[in-house]
Amino acid sequence: xxxxxxxxxxxxxxxxxxxxxxxxxxxxxxxxxxxxxxxxxxxxxxxxxxxxxxxxxxxxxxxxx
Numbered sequence: 784x785x786x787x788x789x790x791x792x793x794x795x796x797x798x799x800x801x802x803x804x805x806x807x808x809x810x811x812x813x814x815x816x817x818x819x820x821x822x823x824x825x826x827x828x829x830x831x832x833x834x835x836x837x838x839x840x841x842x843x844x845x846x847x848x
Contacts, residue, residue, distance in 0.1 A: 812841070814826030
């Protein structure tokens with residue numbers, strides 16, 4: 784099973800009153816590749832007896848590197 788490190792862009796939200804303008808930010812994730820399609824890649828933090836825990840699905844349009 785492959786392990787990948789992915790840098791992607793994600794949205795930002797602030798529901799508090801503020802004069803700061805929110806902007807998207809970059810995130811890096813590392814995990815076991817458990818699924819990859821032409822639209823997304825799904826990583827898991829842990830593999831437990833054939834099951835997955837800590838899944839993260841990243842749209843490919845959001846991947847920077």
